[in-house]
Amino acid sequence: MTIDIEVKDKEKTGHEQLVVIVKFDTTNCTVSFKPQKLNENSPKRFLWVGNASGPSSFQWLATTNNLGFLCSQTIPSLYDRLDEKSPLKQKIRNIIEKCYTSFSEDISKRYRFIWDLDKLGIKEGFNPLELEEALKAESEKRNAKLKEQKLVAEVSKIVDEYIRKQLFLDKNDEIVLYTIKIDENFICDDDDYKDLIYQDKVGEIFEESKEAICSVCGRKQISTPETF
Numbered sequence: 385m386t387i388d389i390e391v392k393d394k395e396k397t398g399h400e401q402l403v404v405i406v407k408f409d410t411t412n413c414t415v416s417f418k419p420q421k422l423n424e425n426s427p428k429r430f431l432w433v434g435n436a437s438g439p440s441s442f443q444w445l446a447t448t449n450n451l452g453f454l455c456s457q458t459i460p461s462l463y464d465r466l467d468e469k470s471p472l473k474q475k476i477r478n479i480i481e482k483c484y485t486s487f488s489e490d491i492s493k494r495y496r497f498i499w500d501l502d503k504l505g506i507k508e509g510f511n512p513l514e515l516e517e518a519l520k521a522e523s524e525k526r527n528a529k530l531k532e533q534k535l536v537a538e539v540s541k542i543v544d545e546y547i548r549k550q551l552f553l554d555k556n557d558e559i560v561l562y563t564i565k566i567d568e569n570f571i572c573d574d575d576d577y578k579d580l581i582y583q584d585k586v587g588e589i590f591e592e593s594k595e596a597i598c599s600v601c602g603r604k605q606i607s608t609p610e611t612f
Contacts, residue, residue, distance in 0.1 A: 385581075386427045386433055389422065389561075403419070403561045422561070430570070447572055451562060452539075484497055498539050516530075516535060
């Protein structure tokens with residue numbers, strides 16, 4: 385189920401490949417970043433199964449290769465998917481209430497909610513509404529409509545610069561994956577989260593299913609890609 389990632393030889397490439405652990409402290413409303421060298425077991429350890437499929441899909445997977453997803457829609461989208469009785473949902477609600485802010489309601493739900501960079505100590509004085517107005521003004525000068533993705537891209541750029549400065553990373557060092565930790569617990573270790581992934585991946589398999597002739601009995605039946 386997990387996706388392998390090629391581990392490159394640092395001696396040949398001259399740079400590191402890293403997994404960055406993104407830890408939310410729900411008591412103090414802080415976020416910290418810890419690097420870990422990528423190894424062959426990393427995708428399995430952090431349950432890297434790719435991002436949500438489909439160009440318009442809400443991104444909810446807690447291990448991702450996309451920082452923009454992580455500092456915007458990942459946590460709210462995961463919250464929406466979890467059962468109300470899930471202890472993980474309660475922890476995530478705490479993060480959303482304490483560590484998130486939003487653009488105006490003119491922005492669609494997928495891109496509206498983002499990390500509160502001011503509260504989290506990433507950028508003092510950060511104001512999402514001011515950023516939104518500034519980018520709208522730029523778009524109007526070109527007689528164009530604001531692309532909502534650009535809002536998240538700007539937030540992601542700020543966060544990326546902060547992470548690299550905090551971790552003393554070289555500009556060529558590659559952050560291959562990010563994974564979320566809430567206090568002392570990785571989301572990828574949570575049983576409710578694992579259940580969501582299982583349900584999602586099983587659903588994908590059946591969507592790809594099609595009618596085929598059984599090689600054993602000769603009857604028509606629904607077959608998954610693995611059958612062929």
